Amino acid sequence: MSRVGRWVSEHVVMVIALLVLCYMFLPIFFVVLMSFNAPTSRLNYEFQAFTWDNWLNPCAPAGMCESVVKSIEIGFLATVFATILGTLVAFALVRHRFRGRAGTSLLIFLPMATPEVVMGSSLLALFTTAGLAGTLGFWSILVAHIMFCLSFVVVTVKARLAGLDSRFEQAAMDLYANEWQTFWRVTFPLVFPGILAAALLAFSLSFDDFIVTNFNHGNTITFPMFVWGANQRGIPPQVNVIGTVMFAIALLLVLSGGVLQRRRER
Amino acid sequence: MADGRSAGADLTLTGVTKRFGGFAAVDDLDLEVASGQFFALLGPSGCGKTTTLRMVAGLEEPTAGTITIGGDDIGRLKPYKRPVNTVFQNYALFPHLNIFENVAFGLRRRGVKDVKSQVDDMLELVELGGYAKRRPAQLSGGQQQRVALARALINRPQVLLLDEPLGALDLKLRRQMQIELKRIQTEVGITFIHVTHDQEEAMTMADTVAVMNKGVIEQMGAPADLYDNPATTFVSNFLGQSNLVKASILDTHGDALVVDVQGTRIAAPVARARRTDGQVWVGVRPEKVFLGAAGVEEGSYDDNVLPSGTVTDVSFIGVSTQYLVKMPWGQELTVFEQNTGAREQFRVGDKVDLHWVAAHTFLLDADQDAHAGDETYAALSGAPTA
Numbered sequence A: 001m002s003r004v005g006r007w008v009s010e011h012v013v014m015v016i017a018l019l020v021l022c023y024m025f026l027p028i029f030f031v032v033l034m035s036f037n038a039p040t041s042r043l044n045y046e047f048q049a050f051t052w053d054n055w056l057n058p059c060a061p062a063g064m065c066e067s068v069v070k071s072i073e074i075g076f077l078a079t080v081f082a083t084i085l086g087t088l089v090a091f092a093l094v095r096h097r098f099r100g101r102a103g104t105s106l107l108i109f110l111p112m113a114t115p116e117v118v119m120g121s122s123l124l125a126l127f128t129t130a131g132l133a134g135t136l137g138f139w140s141i142l143v144a145h146i147m148f149c150l151s152f153v154v155v156t157v158k159a160r161l162a163g164l165d166s167r168f169e170q171a172a173m174d175l176y177a178n179e180w181q182t183f184w185r186v187t188f189p190l191v192f193p194g195i196l197a198a199a200l201l202a203f204s205l206s207f208d209d210f211i212v213t214n215f216n217h218g219n220t221i222t223f224p225m226f227v228w229g230a231n232q233r234g235i236p237p238q239v240n241v242i243g244t245v246m247f248a249i250a251l252l253l254v255l256s257g258g259v260l261q262r263r264r265e266r
Numbered sequence B: 001m002a003d004g005r006s007a008g009a010d011l012t013l014t015g016v017t018k019r020f021g022g023f024a025a026v027d028d029l030d031l032e033v034a035s036g037q038f039f040a041l042l043g044p045s046g047c048g049k050t051t052t053l054r055m056v057a058g059l060e061e062p063t064a065g066t067i068t069i070g071g072d073d074i075g076r077l078k079p080y081k082r083p084v085n086t087v088f089q090n091y092a093l094f095p096h097l098n099i100f101e102n103v104a105f106g107l108r109r110r111g112v113k114d115v116k117s118q119v120d121d122m123l124e125l126v127e128l129g130g131y132a133k134r135r136p137a138q139l140s141g142g143q144q145q146r147v148a149l150a151r152a153l154i155n156r157p158q159v160l161l162l163d164e165p166l167g168a169l170d171l172k173l174r175r176q177m178q179i180e181l182k183r184i185q186t187e188v189g190i191t192f193i194h195v196t197h198d199q200e201e202a203m204t205m206a207d208t209v210a211v212m213n214k215g216v217i218e219q220m221g222a223p224a225d226l227y228d229n230p231a232t233t234f235v236s237n238f239l240g241q242s243n244l245v246k247a248s249i250l251d252t253h254g255d256a257l258v259v260d261v262q263g264t265r266i267a268a269p270v271a272r273a274r275r276t277d278g279q280v281w282v283g284v285r286p287e288k289v290f291l292g293a294a295g296v297e298e299g300s301y302d303d304n305v306l307p308s309g310t311v312t313d314v315s316f317i318g319v320s321t322q323y324l325v326k327m328p329w330g331q332e333l334t335v336f337e338q339n340t341g342a343r344e345q346f347r348v349g350d351k352v353d354l355h356w357v358a359a360h361t362f363l364l365d366a367d368q369d370a371h372a373g374d375e376t377y378a379a380l381s382g383a384p385t386a
């Protein structure tokens, strides 16, 4: 066997891992790369020349920054409502015995299983039937987003809660903590990572959502709607700036979470 | 609950029953533990020890019966209203809090002042002074166990419940912690209820041992009493080992009973007889028996002798030698001889007589299963324990 062959066979797992990582990160690399592009035509599909312009004037394309703000507003509100409601549902499902519990657990999965296109169009039909067709906009988007985020929150928090040993709570009660103190001192901190994960998931689902929003947005333009609209004319490179910033924020969150975790464990 | 925090208090359980569905995990249990006692609850797995403790702690509601501490009925109080703390079977240390905060938890909930100095003292007591800032997951099993102990003990409860707190430790650390626990208990004078299924641990540590089986207490008393004078076959097998031989009572002579053991007459004290007529199990502990060559006079003239055994197995285990001796009626009896060097060693196939001091004989009801509580027998025969 040649030396190269031996090297490959010894490092085959690493090589495959690297290839997979490339496969995952190449598109992201392109998002970042194109944010520095100075397109000569309206089409931003080919890297032509390097420029800082897009980063210096991120709000240059008309309406883009407004759409980002709108998406953040909706994402934030949807996250807050879905997380609170979903956490409460999860607690009820895991901690209380009531009639219809098993059925509820099952039904919670339905919105996740329904194709989004069908969900979106049916939601429009629902709003229209209810006579709300003329008022579609910010609130209809928000209501729709809370609805589909809810299942994901419930499932995420439920998993964390089901894995929580009830003996910690019993130990707290044994150590003079009443029900209220037991919840805030023991249960909540232990379930919190699950709630946080659920909230992040909800935000990214809402911020990203195109399909359901597309049916129910009225005249309100969210960031995905803006990009879709811009695509008809040619996507401005500032969209990539927004994409890169979002990516950087996500990365920062994950990294600081890791650092925090390590510091706590020390 | 505020007063008397520094000393222990009496604990009584009267007719306490706990049913899970139709199954009685604890069945009409009566228990009385005097203030400041080290009380051990001993029994095989699943006999209801944890359930009993949980009812005292308030984590499980009794189906029936009353529980009092220092005379007050606490049976319906919430767990956080009871002057009781628990060292849980699996420690249940709060994983999100460091060691200091784990130990401080009870004090903070009660709004006690000078938390810092008390916690530091307590960590010092369990020799974990330098570990205050660590998380439970970063400690060894033995260290976690000591944190669990400190976390409960710092509250100076009137009754401390310990649910197999040493179960996860290796033998050496276990012995060390047993001594430590005993020392702490003597120092603070709190009533300890110590659950274990290690009989040696129960006997070395406790003032009173209760042997529990299938939700009921079989026998309760000082360790030596239980060992020397077991009330049931279960206790005789679960606490140490016993030779039990089928026999029938012939006669009474003053404070001794004359018993026919497979054709041989022996004597047994009335004080150790659970039956004084009819069919019995004659019991004697293996270490109380000594072997002599067949037909040779040994020991005192009024010793009990079972003649004509054949040695079938000899295992040398350092301090002693364990013999299995097959008797004429087919039963194999166990004999432990101390390796003093002064006594004759026997080999497989030797003919021997079994001798023991008559006062060491106990008599049990023949209606009971001779193998009850015998864990090796259960393991070998595949029969369920108890």
Ligand SMILES: Nc1ncnc2c1ncn2[C@@H]1O[C@H](COP(=O)(O)OP(=O)(O)OP(=O)(O)O)[C@@H](O)[C@H]1O
Binding pocket: B020, B025, B043, B044, B045, B046, B047, B048, B049, B050, B051, B052, B197
């Ligand atoms: N919540 C419950 N539901 C139903 N059965 C239970 C419950 N808790 C305990 N049991 C049953 O009650 C019996 C006694 O259980 P318990 O935990 O008190 O045993 P234990 O003596 O502590 O055993 P171990 O030495 O293994 O800890 C067992 O047969 C157990 O299966």
Ligand SMILES: [Mg+2]
Binding pocket: B049, B050, B051, B089, B163
């Ligand atoms: Mg137990």
